[in-house]
């Protein structure tokens with residue numbers, strides 16, 4: 001493969017067929033094709049309608065609770081500067097957390113769900129389906145369906161149902177039906193298969209609310225657009241706080257929606273370093289991980305071409321991560337493209353590293369992070385001490401960790 | 417493109433004044449030997465066109481029966497090479513029965529499109545049905561397949577309206593596969609009258625034969641659909657029949673091949689017994 005040409009702007013994708021370079025596209029069954037064309041049209045119209053944006057901004061302010069704070073993580077910064085000093089250096093980046101955990105429902109997922117549910121209402125679809133891994137997208141969807149008076153069905157792998165019980169209960173309390181998925185690896189990938197099967201069966205009245213920047217066009221673009229509120233706010237807030245752009249951004253990657261939302265508004269700011277962190281599970285060399293850029297290759301699944309974990313015969317491998325939200329064998333197509341172009345650097349963190357970062361964040365900052373962003377924090381802990389003190393680093397703290405306490409306690413044994 | 421075994425078979429059926437039975441089974445289900453034994457027996461049992469599923473871990477458009485068959489096949493070590501080898505062996509003895517490979521794009525993409533088309537052609541494959549390649553992605557496989565002399569059979573569905581139908585039919589060849597229900601394979605039973613109306617609608621747009629599938633389970637249903645359609649596709653019901661003969665470990669038994677061929681014969685009788693309306 002020849003290296004793709006560097007574009008003038010990294011913010012031009014996708015093309016009208018939904019391609020980011022060779023990635024993306026619309027690889028779906030014919031039954032669904034008319035639906036995604038209809039969705040694309042409806043989204044285009046909504047995007048151009050000032051009333052849609054006005055309504056959305058109102059809900060973001062008064063219901064979601066935006067803007068979310070850009071918080072200076074002072075003790076974390078001090079701690080990592082201490083590590084730098086112990087190594088004889090005198091650096092240590094200044095660390096900010098973008099507090100998506102403080103949104104209503106406890107994660108960034110709600111930004112996207114609000115947009116999609118408003119769109120579903122506009123399209124006259126009374127029934128909403130969603131897939132969920134960690135349950136945060138499911139909770140956000142159940143929440144918005146309650147608020148907008150829509151029927152809600154959430155597909156969730158039975159492994160995830162077991163390890164994210166608090167979210168299952170939240171969804172049920174909010175009136176959603178949670179369907180445990182028993183096929184395949186019984187995690188996020190299989191939940192998505194089952195949601196697609198539902199959609200193909202109930203085309204007339206159903207809207208599929210995808211939880212990340214993946215799936216057939218226009219989903220990767222649409223979800224990115226709805227999540228961009230994260231990066232846009234960060235830009236403004238950083239200007240207000242420091243009078244300049246951040247030096248680096250870092251976010252965890254499941255499908256990549258919290259990351260894309262933070263990254264996208266900065267893609268053309270060439271001096272801003274951008275890092276995505278995949279889940280390395282038991283370790284990249286064990287085969288038990290969810291790092292599709294590090295350990296996968298381009299293939300086609302769930303409506304798009306992207307990096308996927310698979311066998312030599314093109315069979316999709318099961319992903320492994322302590323974090324249900326990262327336990328997916330693929331990544332959004334725009335990330336795949338940005339990786340090939342070298343604009344975003346993809347790193348990974350193991351289960352152990354994420355657990356350590358989770359504990360550190362609790363103790364130093366009084367913030368219980370979700371295990372997903374704890375993966376990104378694990379790399380912050382490694383990178384920040386190597387940067388100078390005037391380096392401004394933004395971590396997307398994509399969600400809160402109440403949902404993870406039981407599995408963290410189990411992994412740590414009596415040590416919590 | 418010169419005429420393929422598929423074209424010839426449907427021309428033949430037309431001369432006989434009847435619809436054809438199209439069977440679907442997954443390659444390597446539950447093991448390669450049983451799968452090949454069934455394949456060899458299908459033409460004599462009454463299959464006019466044979467669809468062979470290329471197993472995939474994530475068959476998004478398929479119901480529980482075909483999902484399970486894919487999993488059994490993969491567990492038994494089935495891969496693309498073995499599937500193509502099985503067809504090559506079949507072709508050594510049968511030069512007339514059309515073979516259509518059906519499945520999802522990723523295993524083909526990873527095998528390599530050019531190599532796949534070349535190897536499939538040499539093995540004796542006549543057509544392809546790839547569920548997750550709509551006309552919007554024709555550059556990927558459809559156009560190269562047509563160039564290499566393979567039919568590319570497209571699915572038309574209840575959501576494919578008159579406005580979209582021409583785009584769906586544009587690069588379709590061999591036959592049109594009408595998906596009789598919105599949904600996954602093997603679940604709901606199609607409503608014969610609605611199906612007939614749809615087949616008539618499609619035929620207004622194309623001269624290609626139209627085969628109908630998804631949810632056809634019994635000889636009765638096959639007979640009803642064969643009154644209007646040029647082909648009736650049965651998959652999940654055959655897989656259910658096969659599955660019923662497997663032991664608790666999913667292993668085939670002495671009755672496995674016969675269970676499938678008996679149902680095929682039964683369905684073939686249904687199809688052949690259809691009273692054909694004015695054409």
Ligand SMILES: Cc1ncc(COP(=O)(O)O)c(C=O)c1O
Pocket residue numbers: 107108133134135136137211212213252253254255256257258259324325326370372373398399400
């Ligand atoms: C808190 C949190 N962060 C991150 C993710 C990963 O998704 P994405 O990569 O789309 O942001 C999830 C998914 O469930 C999540 O709950």
